[in-house]
Amino acid sequence: MNITLAAGGTGGHMVPAHALAAELKARGHGVMLVTDERGARIPALFEGVPTHILPAGRLGGGPIGWVKALFAVMAGRREAKALYREFTPDAVVGFGGYPAFPALLAANALGIQTILHEQNAVLGRVNRLLAGRAAAIATAYPEVERLKPRHTAKVALVGNPVRESVARLGTMPFPEFDDTAPLKILVTGGSQGATVLGQVVPDALGMLPPKLRHRLQVIQQCRPDDIEAVRNRYAALNIPAELLTYIEDMPDRLAEAHLVIARAGASTIAELTAAGRPAILIPLPIATDDHQTVNAREMARAGGARMIPQDEFSPEVLSAQIAAIAGDAQALSNAAERALSVGRPHATHDLADLVERIAGGAAPLLVGKAEPFAMQAPSGMGVPA
Structure with a gap:
């Protein structure tokens, strides 16, 4: 199968995407990365993986900033749609952040299955916007803030992929x-x-x-x-x-x-x-x-x-x-x-299994469920060791 990974910005998005790319390649699948300029500059990641840089806006800067972001997102969406017609993905996996937004919008427009991976214990802005259209939402924590109750049925608790090493x-x-x-x-x-x-x-x-x-x-x-x-x-x-x-x-x-x-x-x-x-x-x-x-x-x-x-x-x-x-x-x-x-060392394997099921047209076999919860005040130093 062909899988497109959409990630960018910082290592927080790029490292788990890199780990998944290595696992999918080891299983014999074709992998392509869609990212932004910052993501492409992070060293020692995605060697040997075809990489495409798309424009991606970021909300902020008042009305003028929003307009600029909208134009950038729409330009990125057009480029991603053209890209998908050349490299037809069986699924697109988004790792959150604005650089993933155009790639996921393009997949939705072309009827390509999407999987969202949320690295944080709070569902990010882009993932919140696209959760309703995703086939599955893979989470890293058993409790996730800003997750709407109607979306819990499509959640799989897999953890956050790390490098095998x-x-x-x-x-x-x-x-x-x-x-x-x-x-x-x-x-x-x-x-x-x-x-x-x-x-x-x-x-x-x-x-x-x-x-x-x-x-x-x-x-x-x-x-x-x-x-x-x-x-x-x-x-x-x-x-x-x-x-x-x-x-x-x-x-x-x-x-x-x-x-x-x-x-x-x-x-x-x-x-x-x-x-x-x-x-x-x-x-x-x-x-x-x-x-x-x-x-x-x-x-x-x-x-x-x-x-x-x-x-x-x-x-x-x-x-x-x-x-x-x-x-x-x-x-x-x-x-x-x-x-x-509290580690989840098999996260990469579990996420790859989920991606294969979605890309292959099967219903997601949920590894676990995340539940929405109310934010609590931080507890200072936490639990003593």
């Missing part, structure tokens, strides 16, 4: 850690980095008790504009740190990490729980519908993560949380097990 980490022992071993910390702000992590993490590590501070080995992702200032701060604190603007070999870095400090993007949490890595999560406060806070809830409730709202994120608070998790080897190991307990 990440899923494999969950079957391997947690990195050895005791009272003398190095404490390896991985810091990532998602595919685009996060300035606030560079501002807070070095000073927080500098406040750790000597028995932890002297054993630190840090790998941190930084924005290009921030990397020199962060490097200078680590040097002043005499803390060994490797700084990168983009982490291409994330599976290898995760394999070595004892603790991860990160944003609460969907792909990040999927990788942490599949690999079984404890984390301190700082949800992005400006994320649409505050979805990163909702994303973090399941892992925090399980005890695999601690969640710090950004307005409470200070060196003092972070240092205390790191010491609480990593100050005891057994506590760190327990947190890793709890992170793994």
Whole structure:
């Protein structure tokens, strides 16, 4: 079968699409990617997959911005329809975000089956708009905000696809850690980095008790504009740190990490729980519908993560949380097990099964159901490890 994947914007949309592409190709299907310019620039993804860049608007900027977005979406829809007449897909899988919108609209217009994948615990704007026309909605969490009750019958709980090299980490022992071993910390702000992590993490590590501070080995992702200032701060604190603007070999870095400090993007949490890595999560406060806070809830409730709202994120608070998790080897190991307990390492396989059924004309065999729920106030630090 021929399957078109529609994704773009950030790694949060592109990484699960990439994982599905690899699985579908391994099963002998033809795969094509439709994306935008930002998605196409993300390195180390979709090698050997035919890729087409379409215009895609983004709502915002008042009435003038809306008009521009509408014209871009309609232009993208026309191009996608022409593309589908050359490469006729049996199904189009959308991964949310505005870059997927034109490709999915074109599929609807031509009567091609569509499947939506929602990475977050809040149904995104594009997926909300197209949910009524989709044959199936694949979700990453058992509870999904902004999901209309009339659409729950077409929902399959599959999880968020991760690379096989990440899923494999969950079957391997947690990195050895005791009272003398190095404490390896991985810091990532998602595919685009996060300035606030560079501002807070070095000073927080500098406040750790000597028995932890002297054993630190840090790998941190930084924005290009921030990397020199962060490097200078680590040097002043005499803390060994490797700084990168983009982490291409994330599976290898995760394999070595004892603790991860990160944003609460969907792909990040999927990788942490599949690999079984404890984390301190700082949800992005400006994320649409505050979805990163909702994303973090399941892992925090399980005890695999601690969640710090950004307005409470200070060196003092972070240092205390790191010491609480990593100050005891057994506590760190327990947190890793709890992170793994909410992982869905078979998400790629389950999503590929769903796509095959829809593309083949069969009714979706739902792997599970997601339920709508009311947003609750965040619970501060979450469940202690």
